[in-house]
Amino acid sequence: MNLKIYKYPSVSAWQGLCQRPMQNSSAIRTSVDKIIYDVANNGDVALKKYAEKFDGVVLKNILVSKKEIDTAAKQMDPKLKRAILQAKNNIQKFHSSQKQPIVKVETSKGILCWREARAIEKIGLYIPGGSAPLFSTVLMLGIPAMIAKCKEVVLCTPPDKNGKINDAILYAASLCGITKIFKTGGAQAIAAMAYGTKSIPAVFKIFGPGNQFVTAAKQILQTKVAIDMPAGPSELLVIADQSAVPEYVAADLLAQAEHGPDSQVILVCTNLDIARKVAKAVEVQLSQLPRKDIAEGALQHARLIVLKNLNAAVSFSNLYAPEHLILACKVNTGLLKKIDAAGSVFIGNYSPESVGDYASGTNHTLPTNGYATAYSGVSLDSFYKKITFQQLSKDGLHHIAKTVSVMAEAEGLQAHSNAVKIRLS
Structure with missing residues (x-):
């Protein structure tokens, strides 16, 4: 199948390229x-x-x-x-x-x-x-x-x-x-x-x-x-530059596509040649997959996008807010700090998303459908509720009493003020 390549789309077109597959x-x-x-x-x-x-x-x-x-x-x-x-x-x-x-x-x-x-x-x-x-x-x-x-x-x-x-x-x-x-x-x-x-x-x-x-x-x-979180079909975005291995990137895209026909995969790269090589590698590898039909369904919603540089690629990724983000590119601390919205990030050519799905240790239950802008993946905290405690001595209450009384009375809540005053009278 022929994957469409979008060459240097304007920033105004990005929102349209971020659209997920629609469902009834x-x-x-x-x-x-x-x-x-x-x-x-x-x-x-x-x-x-x-x-x-x-x-x-x-x-x-x-x-x-x-x-x-x-x-x-x-x-x-x-x-x-x-x-x-x-x-x-x-x-x-x-x-x-x-x-x-x-x-x-x-x-x-x-x-x-x-x-x-x-x-x-x-x-x-x-x-x-x-x-x-x-x-x-x-x-x-x-x-x-x-x-x-x-x-x-x-x-x-x-x-x-x-x-x-x-x-x-x-x-x-x-x-x-x-x-x-x-x-x-x-x-x-x-x-x-x-x-x-x-x-x-x-x-x-x-x-x-x-x-x-x-x-x-x-x-x-x-x-x-x-x-745990709102969720939708599984998704992957890969950022690739000249250091990427096209066959690795293709394998990652197909690994996500085989989840289901409503999954989505996106490649954002800084080089048209890389995009073409990945598209060719996807065709070769797809033909060998037992779940070929399912992956083909997902690839109908795929996007291969060429942008001018890695900064633009990260900006696009933050707008899309992917469940999984693979950085098949030269990575430094500055680039990582610019990533604001992603469920889980995989760094370098030897960090396939599959390892996070199974065995690296991180959790694979992650926000999809753009919810990575506001939600985290499942963690130990997800299974807790947090309770706050406070304990005041008589001196402690004395030091804060006036502040509480003034604020309570300004809100018209006299009983709140009284609850402090009665303890000090």
């Missing part, structure tokens, strides 16, 4: 609203109905049994087990480093303030199944939940036509100490974790990627339950 969101929302209402009112009955309708399986039990979890571990390919364990170790090491000590600050004499983290007690994890069961996402979400010591972790994932859950998903869940695993997917799984059913406990916050129906359900239910 109103039709999706209507369908999801009906599913949420059904699950909220009919619980497990609705979940079993949707399992038959969408997954093609009649389920007796929604809960995965201990026997199924144990069997999955025994059936696993030893090479895959070792790979998962190495990934787990790296992810655990990186997320453990995010623990923060309690710092007590004396803001004025006799006034002590500090903040403490408390684990969110009930967490729900959504793990996509389907053509690409994302067992790696179990590690990305289950490990920080385990480090934070969340008391209850619920995992929902769709079964196959035999009513089975992918062995690697069950094995990864067991490594994270997750035992409450349920055979349900799609918007109905999100509704079940938000409202609770006879089988599935209601949770306080839901994490995990999913298709457009899962995303819509999370957004609709934000008034009922907290979510």
Whole structure:
């Protein structure tokens, strides 16, 4: 297929080049609203109905049994087990480093303030199944939940036509100490974790990627339950200069494109020759992919853009705010400091985005659809809520009393002023 190259577009044209693939969101929302209402009112009955309708399986039990979890571990390919364990170790090491000590600050004499983290007690994890069961996402979400010591972790994932859950998903869940695993997917799984059913406990916050129906359900239910972040289809932007290896860049673009036909990949380079070489390498590598048809669908929304220099490329990237950003170019501290909006950044020719997806240690649950302008990816902090504390001595209150009284009375809140004065009278 011929990838279109945009040569030196004007800054006024950038916004148009940043457009994501459009979806019929109103039709999706209507369908999801009906599913949420059904699950909220009919619980497990609705979940079993949707399992038959969408997954093609009649389920007796929604809960995965201990026997199924144990069997999955025994059936696993030893090479895959070792790979998962190495990934787990790296992810655990990186997320453990995010623990923060309690710092007590004396803001004025006799006034002590500090903040403490408390684990969110009930967490729900959504793990996509389907053509690409994302067992790696179990590690990305289950490990920080385990480090934070969340008391209850619920995992929902769709079964196959035999009513089975992918062995690697069950094995990864067991490594994270997750035992409450349920055979349900799609918007109905999100509704079940938000409202609770006879089988599935209601949770306080839901994490995990999913298709457009899962995303819509999370957004609709934000008034009922907290979510990790708004999300959309996966995306990648690569900035390349003469130092880039075209074959590496092409491989990175295709790695992201094979996620789904609604994914988007963008190349921004400082050299027309590089753009042409990448386009040619994409054609060669695409023909060899098992998921060629899916990747081709994503490449319909691809952009290959040539700009004058790296500063312009970074400015374009900040406007697009990609989920993943690869810097296949000469990088210095100054360039890195100019990056203001990206979910996760991969630096140099030997940092493919795939390593972040699986095993480098960073989290792959990241803001998409331009939300990187304001949202961070999932981290250990995502599984905590922070509570502030303050303690004043009598002298401390005395020193600040006049300030509080003056401010309270200026706002017309006399009782606030009185609460201070009565302690000093």
